[in-house]
Amino acid sequence: MKSRVAAVILSILLLGAGTGIGTVNEAKAAANLSVVVNGQALQLADSSTYKSGANVLVPLREVAESLKYKITYKGSTGTVQLSRAAERIEFKLSSREIILADKQKVTYEGSIETRQGRLYVPLSFLTSLGLIAGYNPASNQAEIYSPEVTAGAVTTLLATGQYEELQRRYISSVSSDALALPLIRQSWEQVAGAAGNYLGVKSAVSEWKENAYTIQSTLTFSASEAALTLIVDSTGKLTGLKLTPADAEKALANP
Template sequence: MKKWVCASLALMMLFGLMTGISKAAANAPTFVSVVMDGQKIWFPDAQAFVDENNRTLVPVRFVAEKMNAKVGWQSETMTVPIERGDQQIQLTIGENKVIVNGKEAAFDTQAIMSGGRTFVPLRFVSEVLGAEVKWDGSTSTVFISTKEDAEAKYDQWGRLMRTTDLPKNAKDYPYILDDMPNEMYELGYPYSNPERSKVSAVLYETIPEYNKRNVDIWMNRLKDFGALWLNVDYKTIDDNWAQALFATKMQNSNAELKYIQRYVDWVKENKIQIEGYLDPEPSMIFNDGFGADYVRSKFRIKFNSFKESKDLLYDTWFPSDETFDKNEWYEGVADIKMGTNVGGDWGSTLKVAPSASLFYNHLIKKVE
Protein backbone atom coordinates (compact mmCIF):
# COMPACT_ATOMS: atom_id res chain seq x y z
CA MET A 1 0.00 0.00 0.00
CA LYS A 2 1.33 3.41 -0.90
CA LYS A 3 2.32 5.76 1.86
CA TRP A 4 1.05 9.30 1.82
CA VAL A 5 1.99 12.53 3.51
CA CYS A 6 -0.52 15.35 3.61
CA ALA A 7 0.32 18.81 4.86
CA SER A 8 -1.80 20.31 7.61
CA LEU A 9 -2.79 23.27 5.44
CA ALA A 10 -4.13 21.01 2.71
CA LEU A 11 -6.10 19.05 5.26
CA MET A 12 -7.67 22.22 6.62
CA MET A 13 -8.68 23.37 3.14
CA LEU A 14 -10.15 20.02 2.18
CA PHE A 15 -12.11 19.67 5.38
CA GLY A 16 -13.54 23.11 4.77
CA LEU A 17 -14.73 22.06 1.32
CA MET A 18 -16.34 18.86 2.54
CA THR A 19 -18.54 20.42 5.21
CA GLY A 20 -22.08 20.25 3.82
CA ILE A 21 -24.42 23.25 3.85
CA SER A 22 -27.33 21.25 5.20
CA LYS A 23 -25.30 19.88 8.09
CA ALA A 24 -23.90 23.27 8.98
CA ALA A 25 -27.41 24.68 9.06
CA ALA A 26 -28.55 21.99 11.47
CA ASN A 27 -25.33 21.96 13.54
CA ALA A 28 -24.95 18.24 12.83
CA PRO A 29 -21.59 16.62 13.56
CA THR A 30 -19.31 15.90 10.62
CA PHE A 31 -18.17 12.34 11.14
CA VAL A 32 -15.00 11.06 9.51
CA SER A 33 -14.01 7.49 8.67
CA VAL A 34 -10.52 6.43 9.74
CA VAL A 35 -8.64 3.64 7.96
CA MET A 36 -5.31 2.45 9.35
CA ASP A 37 -3.12 0.16 7.26
CA GLY A 38 -6.14 -0.88 5.20
CA GLN A 39 -8.43 -1.61 8.13
CA LYS A 40 -11.23 0.67 9.25
CA ILE A 41 -11.12 1.65 12.91
CA TRP A 42 -14.52 0.95 14.44
CA PHE A 43 -14.52 3.41 17.31
CA PRO A 44 -16.71 2.06 20.14
CA ASP A 45 -18.31 5.41 20.96
CA ALA A 46 -16.60 8.74 20.28
CA GLN A 47 -16.05 9.27 16.55
CA ALA A 48 -13.48 11.30 14.66
CA PHE A 49 -15.00 14.59 13.57
CA VAL A 50 -14.33 17.99 12.02
CA ASP A 51 -14.47 20.93 14.42
CA GLU A 52 -15.83 24.43 13.85
CA ASN A 53 -12.42 25.49 12.50
CA ASN A 54 -12.53 22.73 9.86
CA ARG A 55 -9.79 20.70 11.50
CA THR A 56 -10.12 16.98 12.07
CA LEU A 57 -9.90 15.56 15.59
CA VAL A 58 -9.48 11.89 16.39
CA PRO A 59 -9.93 9.98 19.69
CA VAL A 60 -6.32 9.50 20.70
CA ARG A 61 -6.68 6.34 22.78
CA PHE A 62 -8.02 4.12 20.00
CA VAL A 63 -5.64 5.42 17.36
CA ALA A 64 -2.59 5.22 19.63
CA GLU A 65 -3.45 1.74 20.89
CA LYS A 66 -3.78 0.55 17.29
CA MET A 67 -0.16 1.69 16.95
CA ASN A 68 0.85 -0.41 19.97
CA ALA A 69 1.10 2.53 22.34
CA LYS A 70 0.05 2.55 26.01
CA VAL A 71 -2.35 5.33 26.89
CA GLY A 72 -3.07 6.52 30.44
CA TRP A 73 -5.08 9.24 32.16
CA GLN A 74 -4.21 11.54 35.06
CA SER A 75 -7.40 13.25 36.18
CA GLU A 76 -5.71 15.61 38.65
CA THR A 77 -3.71 17.36 35.92
CA MET A 78 -6.00 16.50 32.95
CA THR A 79 -2.98 14.88 31.34
CA VAL A 80 -2.76 11.92 28.95
CA PRO A 81 0.58 10.06 29.21
CA ILE A 82 1.44 7.93 26.16
CA GLU A 83 4.26 5.41 25.87
CA ARG A 84 5.28 4.12 22.45
CA GLY A 85 8.62 2.38 22.14
CA ASP A 86 11.21 4.78 23.47
CA GLN A 87 8.81 7.74 23.24
CA GLN A 88 7.42 9.33 26.39
CA ILE A 89 4.56 11.63 25.41
CA GLN A 90 2.59 13.95 27.68
CA LEU A 91 -0.59 15.56 26.36
CA THR A 92 -2.69 18.01 28.41
CA ILE A 93 -6.34 18.80 27.79
CA GLY A 94 -6.92 22.41 26.73
CA GLU A 95 -3.34 22.98 25.64
CA ASN A 96 -2.04 23.21 22.09
CA LYS A 97 1.31 21.71 22.94
CA VAL A 98 2.69 18.27 23.71
CA ILE A 99 5.85 17.14 25.50
CA VAL A 100 7.81 14.40 23.70
CA ASN A 101 10.81 13.03 25.58
CA GLY A 102 11.10 16.32 27.43
CA LYS A 103 10.85 18.53 24.33
CA GLU A 104 7.85 20.71 23.55
CA ALA A 105 5.94 20.68 20.25
CA ALA A 106 3.09 23.07 19.45
CA PHE A 107 -0.11 22.71 17.41
CA ASP A 108 -2.71 25.20 16.22
CA THR A 109 -5.54 23.11 17.73
CA GLN A 110 -5.91 22.09 21.37
CA ALA A 111 -6.48 18.61 22.67
CA ILE A 112 -10.07 18.52 23.93
CA MET A 113 -12.30 16.32 26.05
CA SER A 114 -15.64 15.28 24.58
CA GLY A 115 -17.96 12.52 25.77
CA GLY A 116 -15.31 11.31 28.21
CA ARG A 117 -12.72 10.84 25.44
CA THR A 118 -9.60 12.81 24.58
CA PHE A 119 -9.43 14.13 21.01
CA VAL A 120 -6.25 15.31 19.33
CA PRO A 121 -5.62 17.09 16.00
CA LEU A 122 -4.63 14.89 13.09
CA ARG A 123 -1.20 16.53 13.06
CA PHE A 124 -0.56 14.80 16.39
CA VAL A 125 -0.90 11.42 14.65
CA SER A 126 1.56 12.29 11.91
CA GLU A 127 4.09 14.48 13.72
CA VAL A 128 4.18 12.85 17.15
CA LEU A 129 3.17 9.23 16.60
CA GLY A 130 5.10 9.09 13.35
CA ALA A 131 2.38 7.78 11.03
CA GLU A 132 1.78 9.11 7.55
CA VAL A 133 -1.60 10.61 6.79
CA LYS A 134 -3.76 11.18 3.73
CA TRP A 135 -7.15 12.88 3.49
CA ASP A 136 -9.59 11.64 0.83
CA GLY A 137 -12.23 14.33 0.41
CA SER A 138 -14.36 12.24 -1.95
CA THR A 139 -15.12 9.76 0.83
CA SER A 140 -14.52 11.88 3.96
CA THR A 141 -11.86 9.42 5.05
CA VAL A 142 -8.54 9.78 6.86
CA PHE A 143 -5.96 7.17 5.86
CA ILE A 144 -3.24 6.46 8.42
CA SER A 145 -0.26 4.45 7.23
CA THR A 146 2.29 2.91 9.60
CA LYS A 147 3.70 0.10 7.45
CA GLU A 148 3.80 -1.30 3.93
CA ASP A 149 2.93 -4.80 2.78
CA ALA A 150 3.94 -5.38 -0.81
CA GLU A 151 1.88 -8.60 -1.06
CA ALA A 152 -1.34 -7.27 0.43
CA LYS A 153 -4.28 -6.43 -1.84
CA TYR A 154 -6.48 -3.39 -1.31
CA ASP A 155 -9.74 -2.28 -2.85
CA GLN A 156 -10.27 1.08 -4.56
CA TRP A 157 -11.15 2.60 -1.17
CA GLY A 158 -7.82 1.57 0.37
CA ARG A 159 -9.30 -1.32 2.35
CA LEU A 160 -7.42 -4.57 2.91
CA MET A 161 -9.02 -7.63 1.29
CA ARG A 162 -8.95 -11.21 2.56
CA THR A 163 -9.17 -14.61 0.86
CA THR A 164 -9.59 -16.92 3.88
CA ASP A 165 -12.43 -17.67 6.30
CA LEU A 166 -14.88 -16.36 3.74
CA PRO A 167 -18.64 -15.93 4.33
CA LYS A 168 -20.98 -18.52 2.84
CA ASN A 169 -22.19 -16.09 0.20
CA ALA A 170 -18.81 -14.60 -0.71
CA LYS A 171 -19.68 -14.86 -4.42
CA ASP A 172 -22.35 -12.17 -3.91
CA TYR A 173 -19.65 -9.54 -3.32
CA PRO A 174 -16.85 -8.22 -5.54
CA TYR A 175 -14.39 -9.06 -2.71
CA ILE A 176 -14.33 -9.65 1.05
CA LEU A 177 -12.81 -7.10 3.41
CA ASP A 178 -10.43 -8.05 6.18
CA ASP A 179 -12.09 -5.76 8.74
CA MET A 180 -15.67 -6.94 8.13
CA PRO A 181 -17.19 -9.84 10.10
CA ASN A 182 -18.88 -12.62 8.16
CA GLU A 183 -22.24 -11.94 9.82
CA MET A 184 -22.37 -8.59 8.07
CA TYR A 185 -22.02 -10.35 4.70
CA GLU A 186 -24.40 -13.17 5.55
CA LEU A 187 -27.33 -11.03 6.70
CA GLY A 188 -30.24 -11.84 4.39
CA TYR A 189 -31.28 -9.39 1.70
CA PRO A 190 -34.41 -7.20 1.85
CA TYR A 191 -37.60 -8.24 0.09
CA SER A 192 -36.94 -8.27 -3.66
CA ASN A 193 -38.02 -9.33 -7.11
CA PRO A 194 -36.08 -12.60 -7.49
CA GLU A 195 -35.95 -12.32 -11.28
CA ARG A 196 -34.57 -8.77 -11.38
CA SER A 197 -32.67 -8.23 -8.13
CA LYS A 198 -28.87 -8.03 -8.28
CA VAL A 199 -26.14 -8.47 -5.67
CA SER A 200 -23.16 -6.12 -5.52
CA ALA A 201 -20.80 -8.45 -7.43
CA VAL A 202 -23.18 -8.30 -10.42
CA LEU A 203 -23.88 -4.58 -10.09
CA TYR A 204 -20.20 -3.64 -10.13
CA GLU A 205 -19.47 -6.01 -13.00
CA THR A 206 -22.33 -5.21 -15.35
CA ILE A 207 -23.86 -1.75 -14.69
CA PRO A 208 -21.71 1.32 -15.47
CA GLU A 209 -23.52 3.53 -12.93
CA TYR A 210 -21.88 1.56 -10.12
CA ASN A 211 -18.50 3.24 -10.40
CA LYS A 212 -16.37 4.82 -7.70
CA ARG A 213 -17.36 8.39 -8.53
CA ASN A 214 -21.08 7.70 -8.12
CA VAL A 215 -20.68 5.40 -5.13
CA ASP A 216 -18.60 8.03 -3.31
CA ILE A 217 -21.46 10.50 -3.79
CA TRP A 218 -23.95 7.97 -2.38
CA MET A 219 -21.80 7.12 0.64
CA ASN A 220 -21.33 10.78 1.56
CA ARG A 221 -25.07 11.36 1.28
CA LEU A 222 -25.66 8.46 3.64
CA LYS A 223 -23.12 9.85 6.11
CA ASP A 224 -24.80 13.26 5.95
CA PHE A 225 -28.18 11.64 6.48
CA GLY A 226 -26.94 9.55 9.41
CA ALA A 227 -25.27 12.53 11.08
CA LEU A 228 -28.66 14.26 11.20
CA TRP A 229 -30.93 11.25 11.63
CA LEU A 230 -29.05 9.67 14.55
CA ASN A 231 -28.16 12.89 16.40
CA VAL A 232 -31.19 14.56 17.92
CA ASP A 233 -31.51 16.89 20.91
CA TYR A 234 -34.82 18.32 22.09
CA LYS A 235 -32.97 21.37 23.41
CA THR A 236 -31.67 22.45 20.02
CA ILE A 237 -33.73 20.74 17.31
CA ASP A 238 -35.67 23.12 15.07
CA ASP A 239 -36.99 23.55 11.56
CA ASN A 240 -33.45 23.89 10.23
CA TRP A 241 -32.90 20.25 11.26
CA ALA A 242 -36.12 19.20 9.54
CA GLN A 243 -35.20 21.02 6.33
CA ALA A 244 -31.67 19.59 6.36
CA LEU A 245 -32.88 16.00 6.87
CA PHE A 246 -35.49 16.44 4.15
CA ALA A 247 -32.77 17.66 1.76
CA THR A 248 -30.88 14.35 2.07
CA LYS A 249 -33.88 12.36 0.82
CA MET A 250 -35.34 11.52 -2.57
CA GLN A 251 -38.71 13.23 -2.97
CA ASN A 252 -41.40 13.84 -5.57
CA SER A 253 -43.08 16.50 -3.42
CA ASN A 254 -42.80 18.31 -0.09
CA ALA A 255 -45.21 15.89 1.60
CA GLU A 256 -42.62 14.17 3.78
CA LEU A 257 -41.39 17.45 5.20
CA LYS A 258 -44.61 17.74 7.20
CA TYR A 259 -43.97 14.35 8.82
CA ILE A 260 -40.40 15.34 9.68
CA GLN A 261 -41.66 18.56 11.24
CA ARG A 262 -44.17 16.58 13.33
CA TYR A 263 -41.26 14.43 14.54
CA VAL A 264 -39.43 17.61 15.57
CA ASP A 265 -42.45 18.57 17.69
CA TRP A 266 -42.49 15.06 19.22
CA VAL A 267 -38.77 15.28 20.04
CA LYS A 268 -39.41 18.45 22.02
CA GLU A 269 -42.50 17.06 23.75
CA ASN A 270 -40.91 13.71 24.62
CA LYS A 271 -37.52 15.27 25.51
CA ILE A 272 -35.61 12.98 23.16
CA GLN A 273 -31.81 13.04 22.99
CA ILE A 274 -30.03 10.60 20.68
CA GLU A 275 -26.46 10.28 19.50
CA GLY A 276 -24.98 7.92 16.96
CA TYR A 277 -23.44 7.41 13.53
CA LEU A 278 -24.04 5.57 10.29
CA ASP A 279 -21.09 4.07 8.40
CA PRO A 280 -22.12 2.74 4.95
CA GLU A 281 -20.05 0.09 3.19
CA PRO A 282 -19.56 0.82 -0.54
CA SER A 283 -18.85 -2.79 -1.53
CA MET A 284 -22.20 -3.97 -0.10
CA ILE A 285 -24.99 -2.68 -2.33
CA PHE A 286 -28.11 -4.66 -3.26
CA ASN A 287 -30.65 -3.75 -5.93
CA ASP A 288 -34.06 -5.18 -5.08
CA GLY A 289 -35.35 -5.29 -8.67
CA PHE A 290 -38.11 -2.84 -7.84
CA GLY A 291 -35.96 0.24 -8.46
CA ALA A 292 -34.32 0.67 -5.04
CA ASP A 293 -30.76 0.17 -3.88
CA TYR A 294 -29.90 -0.86 -0.33
CA VAL A 295 -26.52 0.00 1.14
CA ARG A 296 -25.44 -2.20 4.04
CA SER A 297 -24.29 0.06 6.84
CA LYS A 298 -22.87 -0.34 10.29
CA PHE A 299 -24.39 1.88 12.96
CA ARG A 300 -24.16 2.79 16.63
CA ILE A 301 -26.87 4.60 18.54
CA LYS A 302 -27.49 5.67 22.13
CA PHE A 303 -30.75 6.98 23.58
CA ASN A 304 -29.75 9.46 26.27
CA SER A 305 -33.11 10.97 27.15
CA PHE A 306 -36.84 10.38 26.59
CA LYS A 307 -40.06 10.27 28.60
CA GLU A 308 -41.77 7.58 26.53
CA SER A 309 -39.95 4.80 24.67
CA LYS A 310 -41.99 5.53 21.56
CA ASP A 311 -40.98 6.75 18.09
CA LEU A 312 -37.59 7.81 19.35
CA LEU A 313 -36.22 7.88 15.82
CA TYR A 314 -37.74 9.30 12.66
CA ASP A 315 -38.38 5.81 11.30
CA THR A 316 -41.67 4.20 10.26
CA TRP A 317 -40.25 0.80 11.26
CA PHE A 318 -39.19 1.88 14.74
CA PRO A 319 -40.05 -1.15 16.93
CA SER A 320 -43.04 -0.65 19.21
CA ASP A 321 -42.36 -3.88 21.12
CA GLU A 322 -38.68 -3.26 21.96
CA THR A 323 -37.40 -1.21 24.88
CA PHE A 324 -34.09 0.60 24.68
CA ASP A 325 -32.19 1.35 27.87
CA LYS A 326 -31.08 4.91 28.38
CA ASN A 327 -27.39 5.82 28.11
CA GLU A 328 -26.45 2.46 26.62
CA TRP A 329 -24.80 2.04 23.24
CA TYR A 330 -26.45 -0.25 20.71
CA GLU A 331 -24.70 -1.38 17.55
CA GLY A 332 -25.85 -3.17 14.47
CA VAL A 333 -26.08 -3.56 10.73
CA ALA A 334 -28.90 -2.25 8.55
CA ASP A 335 -29.71 -2.02 4.86
CA ILE A 336 -30.48 1.64 4.17
CA LYS A 337 -32.78 2.17 1.20
CA MET A 338 -31.89 4.65 -1.54
CA GLY A 339 -33.68 5.61 -4.70
CA THR A 340 -34.05 8.07 -7.55
CA ASN A 341 -36.82 9.43 -9.76
CA VAL A 342 -34.43 10.15 -12.63
CA GLY A 343 -33.87 7.87 -15.60
CA GLY A 344 -30.88 7.62 -17.91
CA ASP A 345 -27.68 8.84 -16.27
CA TRP A 346 -29.09 8.58 -12.73
CA GLY A 347 -25.88 7.93 -10.79
CA SER A 348 -25.39 11.34 -9.21
CA THR A 349 -29.09 11.65 -8.25
CA LEU A 350 -29.41 8.65 -5.91
CA LYS A 351 -30.57 9.83 -2.47
CA VAL A 352 -31.96 8.32 0.72
CA ALA A 353 -35.44 6.88 0.16
CA PRO A 354 -38.41 8.22 2.17
CA SER A 355 -38.94 4.74 3.64
CA ALA A 356 -35.30 4.23 4.71
CA SER A 357 -35.17 2.46 8.07
CA LEU A 358 -32.68 1.34 10.66
CA PHE A 359 -34.98 -1.53 11.62
CA TYR A 360 -36.39 -2.96 8.38
CA ASN A 361 -33.63 -5.44 7.54
CA HIS A 362 -31.13 -5.33 10.36
CA LEU A 363 -29.18 -6.80 13.26
CA ILE A 364 -28.92 -4.92 16.55
CA LYS A 365 -27.49 -5.66 19.99
CA LYS A 366 -26.46 -3.79 23.09
CA VAL A 367 -22.75 -3.08 23.33
CA GLU A 368 -21.34 -5.03 26.26
Protein backbone atom coordinates (compact mmCIF):
# COMPACT_ATOMS: atom_id res chain seq x y z
CA MET A 1 0.00 0.00 0.00
CA LYS A 2 2.82 2.41 0.90
CA SER A 3 4.64 1.82 -2.37
CA ARG A 4 1.37 2.30 -4.28
CA VAL A 5 0.75 5.65 -2.53
CA ALA A 6 4.31 6.80 -3.27
CA ALA A 7 3.91 5.83 -6.93
CA VAL A 8 0.64 7.74 -7.23
CA ILE A 9 2.16 10.85 -5.66
CA LEU A 10 5.17 10.70 -7.97
CA SER A 11 3.05 10.31 -11.10
CA ILE A 12 0.92 13.31 -10.11
CA LEU A 13 4.04 15.37 -9.49
CA LEU A 14 5.56 14.49 -12.84
CA LEU A 15 2.34 15.40 -14.59
CA GLY A 16 1.99 18.63 -12.66
CA ALA A 17 4.71 20.61 -14.36
CA GLY A 18 4.44 24.30 -13.63
CA THR A 19 2.72 23.87 -10.24
CA GLY A 20 5.69 25.29 -8.34
CA ILE A 21 6.95 21.96 -6.98
CA GLY A 22 10.58 21.46 -7.84
CA THR A 23 11.79 18.27 -9.54
CA VAL A 24 15.36 17.77 -8.47
CA ASN A 25 17.78 16.77 -11.20
CA GLU A 26 21.06 18.16 -9.98
CA ALA A 27 20.60 18.61 -6.23
CA LYS A 28 23.86 18.10 -4.43
CA ALA A 29 23.65 15.26 -1.94
CA ALA A 30 25.24 16.03 1.42
CA ALA A 31 27.76 13.33 2.20
CA ASN A 32 26.88 11.33 5.33
CA LEU A 33 24.02 13.72 6.17
CA SER A 34 21.79 11.74 8.51
CA VAL A 35 18.43 12.26 10.20
CA VAL A 36 17.62 11.84 13.90
CA VAL A 37 13.97 11.73 15.00
CA ASN A 38 13.29 11.98 18.74
CA GLY A 39 16.82 10.85 19.50
CA GLN A 40 16.80 7.82 17.17
CA ALA A 41 18.73 7.61 13.91
CA LEU A 42 16.31 7.20 11.01
CA GLN A 43 16.89 4.21 8.78
CA LEU A 44 16.46 5.61 5.28
CA ALA A 45 16.87 2.43 3.22
CA ASP A 46 17.11 3.61 -0.40
CA SER A 47 16.32 7.21 0.48
CA SER A 48 18.82 9.93 1.22
CA THR A 49 18.76 13.35 2.84
CA TYR A 50 20.33 16.17 0.90
CA LYS A 51 20.90 19.89 0.61
CA SER A 52 19.28 21.95 -2.11
CA GLY A 53 20.67 25.46 -1.99
CA ALA A 54 20.42 26.67 1.59
CA ASN A 55 17.74 24.12 2.51
CA VAL A 56 18.14 20.69 4.05
CA LEU A 57 15.46 18.33 2.75
CA VAL A 58 14.33 15.09 4.37
CA PRO A 59 12.13 12.25 3.05
CA LEU A 60 8.56 12.94 4.15
CA ARG A 61 7.28 9.37 4.33
CA GLU A 62 10.05 8.02 6.56
CA VAL A 63 10.00 11.03 8.90
CA ALA A 64 6.19 11.04 9.14
CA GLU A 65 5.96 7.31 9.82
CA SER A 66 8.63 7.53 12.52
CA LEU A 67 6.33 10.07 14.20
CA LYS A 68 3.39 7.61 13.86
CA TYR A 69 1.65 9.49 11.05
CA LYS A 70 -0.10 7.70 8.20
CA ILE A 71 0.23 9.30 4.76
CA THR A 72 -2.52 9.29 2.15
CA TYR A 73 -2.92 11.16 -1.12
CA LYS A 74 -6.21 12.49 -2.52
CA GLY A 75 -5.82 12.60 -6.28
CA SER A 76 -9.09 14.45 -6.82
CA THR A 77 -7.83 17.48 -4.89
CA GLY A 78 -4.06 17.04 -5.10
CA THR A 79 -3.90 16.92 -1.30
CA VAL A 80 -1.56 14.99 0.99
CA GLN A 81 -2.93 14.04 4.40
CA LEU A 82 -1.00 13.14 7.55
CA SER A 83 -3.11 11.47 10.22
CA ARG A 84 -2.69 9.80 13.60
CA ALA A 85 -5.43 9.12 16.15
CA ALA A 86 -7.85 12.08 15.91
CA GLU A 87 -5.24 14.42 14.41
CA ARG A 88 -5.32 15.26 10.71
CA ILE A 89 -2.99 17.59 8.81
CA GLU A 90 -3.45 18.45 5.14
CA PHE A 91 -1.52 20.31 2.48
CA LYS A 92 -1.59 20.65 -1.28
CA LEU A 93 1.53 19.86 -3.25
CA SER A 94 1.12 23.05 -5.27
CA SER A 95 0.92 25.27 -2.17
CA ARG A 96 3.14 26.37 0.69
CA GLU A 97 0.19 26.36 3.08
CA ILE A 98 -0.56 23.66 5.67
CA ILE A 99 -3.90 23.14 7.39
CA LEU A 100 -3.28 21.90 10.92
CA ALA A 101 -5.56 19.74 13.06
CA ASP A 102 -7.29 22.79 14.57
CA LYS A 103 -7.93 24.17 11.04
CA GLN A 104 -5.24 26.80 11.57
CA LYS A 105 -3.37 27.63 8.37
CA VAL A 106 0.40 28.06 8.46
CA THR A 107 3.01 28.58 5.76
CA TYR A 108 6.58 27.41 5.34
CA GLU A 109 9.64 28.53 3.38
CA GLY A 110 11.23 26.54 0.58
CA SER A 111 9.60 23.98 -1.69
CA ILE A 112 8.59 20.34 -1.64
CA GLU A 113 10.78 18.45 -4.10
CA THR A 114 10.92 15.03 -5.69
CA ARG A 115 13.99 12.87 -5.92
CA GLN A 116 14.32 9.21 -6.82
CA GLY A 117 10.56 8.79 -6.72
CA ARG A 118 10.02 10.25 -3.24
CA LEU A 119 8.68 13.43 -1.70
CA TYR A 120 11.18 15.56 0.21
CA VAL A 121 10.29 18.48 2.46
CA PRO A 122 12.45 21.33 3.85
CA LEU A 123 12.94 21.48 7.61
CA SER A 124 10.76 24.60 7.67
CA PHE A 125 7.84 22.39 6.64
CA LEU A 126 8.33 20.36 9.83
CA THR A 127 8.64 23.42 12.06
CA SER A 128 5.29 24.58 10.67
CA LEU A 129 3.83 21.34 12.08
CA GLY A 130 5.05 22.34 15.54
CA LEU A 131 8.11 20.08 15.54
CA ILE A 132 11.60 21.08 16.65
CA ALA A 133 13.62 20.69 13.46
CA GLY A 134 17.08 22.00 12.68
CA TYR A 135 20.39 21.18 11.04
CA ASN A 136 23.41 20.62 13.25
CA PRO A 137 26.54 21.35 11.16
CA ALA A 138 28.87 19.91 13.82
CA SER A 139 27.35 16.43 13.47
CA ASN A 140 26.02 16.95 9.91
CA GLN A 141 22.59 15.83 11.10
CA ALA A 142 19.04 16.96 10.58
CA GLU A 143 17.54 16.70 14.08
CA ILE A 144 13.76 16.48 14.54
CA TYR A 145 11.99 16.33 17.89
CA SER A 146 8.42 16.44 19.12
CA PRO A 147 7.96 19.24 21.68
CA GLU A 148 6.86 16.78 24.38
CA VAL A 149 10.01 14.71 23.84
CA THR A 150 12.24 17.78 24.22
CA ALA A 151 10.37 18.89 27.35
CA GLY A 152 10.45 15.36 28.78
CA ALA A 153 14.18 14.90 28.20
CA VAL A 154 15.02 18.23 29.84
CA THR A 155 12.78 17.70 32.87
CA THR A 156 14.05 14.14 33.38
CA LEU A 157 17.59 15.48 33.66
CA LEU A 158 16.37 18.15 36.08
CA ALA A 159 14.44 15.66 38.20
CA THR A 160 17.41 13.28 38.45
CA GLY A 161 19.90 16.06 39.27
CA GLN A 162 21.92 15.61 36.06
CA TYR A 163 22.64 19.32 35.62
CA GLU A 164 26.05 18.90 34.01
CA GLU A 165 24.53 16.48 31.48
CA LEU A 166 21.76 19.01 30.82
CA GLN A 167 24.38 21.63 30.09
CA ARG A 168 26.40 19.32 27.85
CA ARG A 169 23.46 18.10 25.79
CA TYR A 170 21.04 21.00 25.66
CA ILE A 171 22.34 24.37 26.82
CA SER A 172 23.74 26.66 24.17
CA SER A 173 27.26 27.97 24.64
CA VAL A 174 25.95 31.48 23.90
CA SER A 175 23.04 31.31 26.37
CA SER A 176 22.38 34.02 28.93
CA ASP A 177 23.37 34.02 32.61
CA ALA A 178 19.80 32.96 33.41
CA LEU A 179 20.80 29.45 32.27
CA ALA A 180 23.64 29.16 34.76
CA LEU A 181 23.43 25.76 36.44
CA PRO A 182 23.17 27.06 40.03
CA LEU A 183 20.12 29.14 39.08
CA ILE A 184 18.50 26.23 37.24
CA ARG A 185 19.12 23.92 40.21
CA GLN A 186 17.67 26.47 42.63
CA SER A 187 14.56 26.98 40.50
CA TRP A 188 13.90 23.26 40.15
CA GLU A 189 14.43 22.51 43.82
CA GLN A 190 12.08 25.32 44.86
CA VAL A 191 9.27 24.15 42.60
CA ALA A 192 9.74 20.43 43.27
CA GLY A 193 9.99 21.06 47.00
CA ALA A 194 6.46 22.45 47.01
CA ALA A 195 4.92 20.33 44.22
CA GLY A 196 6.22 16.90 45.27
CA ASN A 197 7.72 14.10 43.20
CA TYR A 198 8.02 14.72 39.48
CA LEU A 199 5.74 12.38 37.48
CA GLY A 200 6.03 13.53 33.87
CA VAL A 201 5.00 15.94 31.11
CA LYS A 202 1.23 16.40 30.96
CA SER A 203 1.19 18.43 27.74
CA ALA A 204 3.53 20.39 25.48
CA VAL A 205 3.14 22.67 22.48
CA SER A 206 5.72 24.59 20.47
CA GLU A 207 5.73 27.77 18.38
CA TRP A 208 8.39 29.02 15.96
CA LYS A 209 8.87 32.76 16.33
CA GLU A 210 11.76 35.15 15.83
CA ASN A 211 14.22 32.39 14.86
CA ALA A 212 13.55 30.31 17.97
CA TYR A 213 11.08 27.77 19.31
CA THR A 214 9.06 28.40 22.44
CA ILE A 215 7.90 25.17 24.10
CA GLN A 216 5.17 25.62 26.67
CA SER A 217 4.64 22.50 28.77
CA THR A 218 2.72 21.50 31.88
CA LEU A 219 4.57 19.24 34.31
CA THR A 220 2.78 16.91 36.70
CA PHE A 221 4.02 16.39 40.25
CA SER A 222 2.54 14.27 43.03
CA ALA A 223 1.00 17.27 44.81
CA SER A 224 0.64 19.91 42.10
CA GLU A 225 1.58 21.02 38.60
CA ALA A 226 4.10 23.48 37.18
CA ALA A 227 4.63 25.31 33.90
CA LEU A 228 7.93 24.96 32.05
CA THR A 229 8.89 27.34 29.24
CA LEU A 230 11.84 26.42 27.04
CA ILE A 231 13.38 28.60 24.35
CA VAL A 232 15.19 26.48 21.77
CA ASP A 233 17.31 27.70 18.87
CA SER A 234 17.31 26.18 15.38
CA THR A 235 19.99 23.62 16.32
CA GLY A 236 17.99 22.28 19.28
CA LYS A 237 19.98 24.08 21.99
CA LEU A 238 18.36 25.83 24.94
CA THR A 239 18.71 29.59 25.13
CA GLY A 240 16.05 30.05 27.81
CA LEU A 241 14.39 28.06 30.61
CA LYS A 242 11.70 29.21 33.04
CA LEU A 243 9.93 27.08 35.63
CA THR A 244 6.78 28.46 37.29
CA PRO A 245 4.60 26.88 40.00
CA ALA A 246 0.98 26.27 39.00
CA ASP A 247 -0.28 28.67 41.66
CA ALA A 248 1.85 31.46 40.24
CA GLU A 249 0.49 30.78 36.73
CA LYS A 250 -3.08 31.00 38.03
CA ALA A 251 -2.33 34.24 39.85
CA LEU A 252 -0.96 35.78 36.64
CA ALA A 253 -4.01 34.63 34.69
CA ASN A 254 -6.45 35.91 37.34
CA PRO A 255 -4.92 39.01 38.97
